[in-house]
Amino acid sequence: QITLKESGPTLVKPTQTLALTCTFSGFSLSTSGVGVGWLRQPPGKALEWLALIYWDGDERYSPSLRTRLTITKDTSRNQVVLTMTNMDPVDTATYFCSRSLGGGNSCYFDHWGQGTLVTVSS
Amino acid sequence: DIVMTQSPDSLAVSLGERATINCKSSQTLLYGSNNKNYLTWYQQKPGQPPKLLIYWASTRESGVPDRFSGSGSGTDFTLTISSLQAEDVAVYYCHQFYSPPWTFGQGTKLEIK
Numbered sequence: 001q002i003t004l005k006e007s008g009p010t011l012v013k014p015t016q017t018l019a020l021t022c023t024f025s026g027f028s029l030s031t032s033g034v035g036v037g038w039l040r041q042p043p044g045k046a047l048e049w050l051a052l053i054y055w056d057g058d059e060r061y062s063p064s065l066r067t068r069l070t071i072t073k074d075t076s077r078n079q080v081v082l083t084m085t086n087m088d089p090v091d092t093a094t095y096f097c098s099r100s101l102g103g104g105n106s107c108y109f110d111h112w113g114q115g116t117l118v119t120v121s122s
Numbered sequence: 123d124i125v126m127t128q129s130p131d132s133l134a135v136s137l138g139e140r141a142t143i144n145c146k147s148s149q150t151l152l153y154g155s156n157n158k159n160y161l162t163w164y165q166q167k168p169g170q171p172p173k174l175l176i177y178w179a180s181t182r183e184s185g186v187p188d189r190f191s192g193s194g195s196g197t198d199f200t201l202t203i204s205s206l207q208a209e210d211v212a213v214y215y216c217h218q219f220y221s222p223p224w225t226f227g228q229g230t231k232l233e234i235k
Contacts, residue, residue, distance in 0.1 A: 047164075047172065047215060047226040062223045063123075096171055106153075108162045108219045110183070112171035 002026035004036075004097050004113035011119050012087050018118060022080040022097030029055055029075050035100035035107055036080040038071065040093040041115070048093075051082060052100055052107065089120045124148050124218050128227035134235040141203040143230045145216035150196045151179070153220065160220035163192055163201045166229075167212045175214075176201065208234065 008020035022036055029036060037052035051071040052060045061069050070083045080097060094117045098109035125148040135141040151160045159179035164172035174183045176192035179199055189204045203210055211234060216227040 046228045047217075049222075049224045049226075060222055064223070098171075102219065105221050106160055106219050107224075108160075108174070108177050108217070109172075110174045110177075112173075115171055 002099060002111045004099065004111060006095060006097050006113045006116040008095075008116060008118070010117060011121065013122050014088055014120060016087050018082075018084045018087050018091075020082045020084075020095055020097075020116065020118075022082070022113060024078050024080075024097070024099065024113075027099060029053075029073055029078070029080070031055055033101055033103055035102070036073065037098050037100050037107075037109060038080075038082045038095060039098060039109070040091075040095045042090075042093040045093075047096075050084075050095075053080060054100075054103060054107075058104075087120045091118070092120045093118060123223055124151075124220065124225050126216055126218055126225050126227040128214075128216060128230045130230060131228070132231040132233065134233045135203075135206045136235045137208065138205050139235075141206050141210070141232055143201045143214050143216075143232070145194075145199045145201070145227050147197045147199075147218055147220075149220075151199075151218050151220045152196050159195050159199070160218060161192075161194075161199050162217045162219065163190075164215045164217060165210075165212045166215065172215060203232075206232075206234070 004024040035054040038050040094115040098112040100107040161179045163176040
């Protein structure tokens, strides 16, 4: 059974750095074709892809947020961490991690965590 | 970026009737070398994460009821629910994974009439 779970702060102040951890089970991030991505969804709005890391360490980022994002993996601990700098109230959203299948420029997300709501407010 | 536009934004269908949701991409999602369309459909119920329904535009994910089907190619795609059930009330999203940044449609809210 594949599971993913997001963890991290629920409230951050503007200009702070957000660090979210995705802890997963039921698959290995050392398997070819597998990745873990982060996506978000502002309240009542659509989904937005943020970043992804593949089994081979290849990292992909949304160009609009590239300068603020870093994604890392710890394969032995089955964890992927996303950091986002300079948080702003517009970054208030539910953040999801998800397993991806594919590689290079093309992958899709087949299993998702429940998500964690992050509010940015002073 | 590839822009994904869904229609309609909301839809009300009677139980047992057919529901059709459309998705149009701003550029082709058909990869010529393998003849596959890089499009998925997700279902999202309130308070839940998205659930993968369809990938490669028409391949049903394991465990998804066969009343859900995907069709289309190139830039125009359709999700069809052949006989609407009460548990199908949700927001549906199309998603392109042809090229990053991977983008989603704005969502279509499906309700019971």
